[in-house]
Structures are given as structure tokens and as C-alpha cells.
Amino acid sequence: MSGNRVAVVGAGMTKFVRRAQETAKELAWEATHLALESCDMTLDDIDAVIIGTAPDAFDAVHMKSEYLSDGCGGWGKPVIRGYVGGGTGVFAPIQGWYHVASGLFDTVLVVCEEKMSSCQPHPQGAFLTIFDHTTERPLEPNLLWIFALEMNAYMNRYGLDKRDIATVAVKNKRNAADHPAALLGDANITLEDILNTEVLAWPVQRGDVSPVTDGAVALVMSAEHVARRVTNKPVWVEGVGWTLDTAYWTNRDLSYPVYVEEAARMAYKMAGITEPRQQIHIAEPYDPFDYKELHHLEGLMLFDKGEAPRAAADGVTQRDGDLPVCPSGGLLGVGNPIAAAGLMKVAEIFWQLRGEAGARQVPGSPKRGLAQAWGDLMQVGTVIVMGV
Amino acid sequence: MKEYVYDSVYLRSKDFEEGNVLFETWDPNARYAWDAGVAIGRYLQGLKAGQLIGRHCPECDRVLIPPRMFCETCFRPTDRWVELEDTGAIITFSRCYVTWDMIRITDPQIPAVIEIDGASPGMGIMHMLSEVDPDEVQIGMRVQAVWKPAAERIGAITDIAYFKPL
Numbered sequence A: 001m002s003g004n005r006v007a008v009v010g011a012g013m014t015k016f017v018r019r020a021q022e023t024a025k026e027l028a029w030e031a032t033h034l035a036l037e038s039c040d041m042t043l044d045d046i047d048a049v050i051i052g053t054a055p056d057a058f059d060a061v062h063m064k065s066e067y068l069s070d071g072c073g074g075w076g077k078p079v080i081r082g083y084v085g086g087g088t089g090v091f092a093p094i095q096g097w098y099h100v101a102s103g104l105f106d107t108v109l110v111v112c113e114e115k116m117s118s119c120q121p122h123p124q125g126a127f128l129t130i131f132d133h134t135t136e137r138p139l140e141p142n143l144l145w146i147f148a149l150e151m152n153a154y155m156n157r158y159g160l161d162k163r164d165i166a167t168v169a170v171k172n173k174r175n176a177a178d179h180p181a182a183l184l185g186d187a188n189i190t191l192e193d194i195l196n197t198e199v200l201a202w203p204v205q206r207g208d209v210s211p212v213t214d215g216a217v218a219l220v221m222s223a224e225h226v227a228r229r230v231t232n233k234p235v236w237v238e239g240v241g242w243t244l245d246t247a248y249w250t251n252r253d254l255s256y257p258v259y260v261e262e263a264a265r266m267a268y269k270m271a272g273i274t275e276p277r278q279q280i281h282i283a284e285p286y287d288p289f290d291y292k293e294l295h296h297l298e299g300l301m302l303f304d305k306g307e308a309p310r311a312a313a314d315g316v317t318q319r320d321g322d323l324p325v326c327p328s329g330g331l332l333g334v335g336n337p338i339a340a341a342g343l344m345k346v347a348e349i350f351w352q353l354r355g356e357a358g359a360r361q362v363p364g365s366p367k368r369g370l371a372q373a374w375g376d377l378m379q380v381g382t383v384i385v386m387g388v
Numbered sequence B: 001m002k003e004y005v006y007d008s009v010y011l012r013s014k015d016f017e018e019g020n021v022l023f024e025t026w027d028p029n030a031r032y033a034w035d036a037g038v039a040i041g042r043y044l045q046g047l048k049a050g051q052l053i054g055r056h057c058p059e060c061d062r063v064l065i066p067p068r069m070f071c072e073t074c075f076r077p078t079d080r081w082v083e084l085e086d087t088g089a090i091i092t093f094s095r096c097y098v099t100w101d102m103i104r105i106t107d108p109q110i111p112a113v114i115e116i117d118g119a120s121p122g123m124g125i126m127h128m129l130s131e132v133d134p135d136e137v138q139i140g141m142r143v144q145a146v147w148k149p150a151a152e153r154i155g156a157i158t159d160i161a162y163f164k165p166l
């Protein structure tokens, strides 16, 4: 592991809701305030602030992180915003890690906020500019197309049907029933419920998709000498990785996320992980769509290519299975406020490794977990490995 | 961790419709004129002439579509234009029953990624399928471009009206 040791020492979040009364800044403050409170710190203990939030177009606020910074505790401090689309929520704590690992700062706040509800009539509109302005946008594409195209490529490659994939939505919405911040938790949802939802862009049905959500999440990350002082349960960052694939998305093999594999290899190498299937005890891969959880588990090399659906069907990824996956309830269940959703996954690993996940606690005292996010034009992979 | 979840306030659509909450709206009027660039400019000229073209990378020996002046893999300049067929195979497709703002449509749109004959394996472009029963579309199906009449072509990706099964 390169650099100084860095731990996550505190976490807080807002409820994830369809539409929050709070402004973006107010949501950011709510999460940040609780993250500081969770480790008995005040803003005076914070040396720098990392802000993660999705496109300015969501809020129609130019330089949104500057607008948000007051709510994130950024006043009078070094502040940076990293933005890699949906991958942001895991990239922000990676930035937090290198701020501290470099020795430049002892303690940083990492705050991710998203308020998708402001964008009318639908926040998908803010994403349509990801398509090439000359070769694609004249075809009047719909954002859902790229996910449907990718999902179909994945299903076709391995001969999967909708039933193989919808089990993920069932698991995550059930898991989310135990998450106090969840928007779409449902302890009694069934496979048939998911399979009977309306078709949006085949093979994508409404039940396969995470909801439009508002929310914020914050972490406190510290150097070892601070972490040892403020908590007896530091959760160490053991490895980080991130990569980007080509923007020529119609030239890629859509059935396999090679960029997730490359990000995972970087993180595993840093963490000294040679056998991820033995050494990773709990995983929070990015699940904005149910097929993405499976796709990402394969990219993370936790299952062979095309094998994640069978493992899911066999219960391996259930909270009490051999490899609990998205015990939080994920984006499908807790909600998908883009950047905040990714950081929620990192917070979940933090709470799980400390044994503080309440009704969601996975059995067997897991010692090491990972969170992963994905985004941009379906081309960025961000991975963080944490352990106790 | 329950104590570290802030109880944020949930609004419903009804709150807005009934005027129970105060809010502000804005309709931006933003216009852009994008330069097509060197590679795509030539690509658009080809489309106007009813011809799909790609670029060749001498290092990777790949034929790239959409064409580009540099190869993202080896980072060297591409060296020549290659005339491609207007036929190909479906790499993946969807049947879409909603508009981007989630309004339902009855006849699905069928976007697809189509691997173009004459380009390297896996080199696809996004376009639409038509003149086909949506339920009959298959990955691997052979398709051909249906061009707009020459007089109607303007040098745009929409000079191909759609692709149809061969």
C-alpha cells in the first residue's frame, strides 16, 4: 500500500427521498453535520473538503460544488470537486484517501450530494448530452437506450432471461427494508412483482431500475494518528482503483465491463489481494439497474463471466450468503441520488465492518469489503477496498 | 447507525400541484453550434453522398467507424479513409416504449448498435431499425441502411433514415 495509512472514522447521511424539501446545500449540511457528530468532531478538526455531485445541469447551478461548499463545511478550507458521473460517489473517497495518504492533510470531509428532483420534466434530460452531438443526438436518443442495449448484449452473450436478473432487484429491495434511509425498501416484494412491471426499453422494465432520488452522504477520513485518537474502530482504506474506457461506446464489448476489472486490479494490487473471492467478505457493487450488479460482480472478478446470475439465484449474494452483495439495499432499494448513492455504499461497508449495520448486519464479522461505482458514458469504474 | 440518518423532509407532487410549497422555475433557452471536426466532417460529407466511411490505423491495422483522426488505442494518427459497406449485423438492440421524459409510446422505437461491414470486428454505430416486426429483431441479424433520397440528404447521420433487415 502506497502512502500514509488512511481510515474512515465517521459517517452520516440523510434519508433518501423522491423529492426533498431541503435545498442541495441543506441536504449536504444534514449529512455532514451527522458525520462529524458520529466521530465527535467539529469543523475545526477538518483540514480539507472533497465534494462529489453530478452535473451542474441537474440543478442548473453553475459550479455547483462552490454553491454546495457551505453545506459541506468548506468555508475557508481547501475544497475540491471530482466528477466522474455515476462513478463519483466512490471516486470522492478515493480523492479523500489521496489527500490524506499524501501527508498533505490529517483529516478531510468527503461529502456527496444529489438533488435530482429539480430537473423537469425528468432528470434524464440532463443526461442526454452524453450522446455525441453530431453522430448520435440527431437520432433523438433516450438515456434508457444505452442501458437497454448493454443489458441485451449481456443477456444475449450468456443466454440469460429476465428471471435470472430480476432476482437482484428482489434481493436489494428486500435488504433495503432494513435501511432507515431507504426510499424503496419492501420486505415482501417477489420476483413476479418485478417481472410484471411495465416495459420501458426492453429488456429494461421499471422494476429493473433504481428511482430518481434526493439525498446526501458524508464521511470523515483521517490519518492513522488521528484515527487512533478518535475511534477504537477505524476502517482502513486498503486499496483504491479507477479507470476509464473509450468514449466510442458503440465500439466496445458491452457484455463485459473491462474498465471495472482494470479498476479492481489496481485496488486489489494496492490492498495485496490475490484471491478476491476468498479475501473480499462483503461487496457493494453499483446497482442502478439490476443487471449492473451482476455485470459489475463479474468485472470485479468475484464471479466468472456469465456466472453471477446463477450465484444470485443460488442465494450466494444474499445477506446471509457466502458473499453478501448490497446488504444496504443498494441503489435499487435505498435509492439513487447519483453521487450520494455511491458514497452510501462506502458508508455501508464502514458500518458493516464496524458491526453497526443494525438489522442489515451480515453474519460472521466481515473483515474486508469493497464498494464500486460506474458512470460517465458507461465507461468509468471506481473501486475502494476497506478493511478492519 | 440509525442515529446518523437525518430525517429529511419528503415532498409529494401533490404539494406542488396544490401550492402547499413555494418554488421557483426557469426555462433555459440555450443554443449551440457544434463544429463537426476533421474526421466527422468528412464522415458527414460521405453520408450526404450515400457512403459510409471509416479511417484506418496503420499501427493497429484497424478500420474505425465513426472515423477519427487519431487512434485512441495506440495514440498515433490514422492514415487513410476507407469506404465501407452500408450493410452490417446487429450487435445489440432495444425496443423502447417511452420517450426520454417517460411518456409512453405505442409503437416502440428500435435503437441498435450495428457492426458495419468493412470496418474491424466490433466497430458499430448507433442507429434505428424499421421495416421490421419489433418482436422479430435478433442480435446477429443482417441489416442494410435505407438512405433518404439524394436531394433530401444534408450531411447528417439522419441521411440514413434507418436500417432494415437484409
Ligand SMILES: [Zn+2]
Residues within 6 Å of the ligand: B057, B058, B059, B060, B061, B071, B072, B073, B074, B075, B076
Ligand atoms: Zn491504433
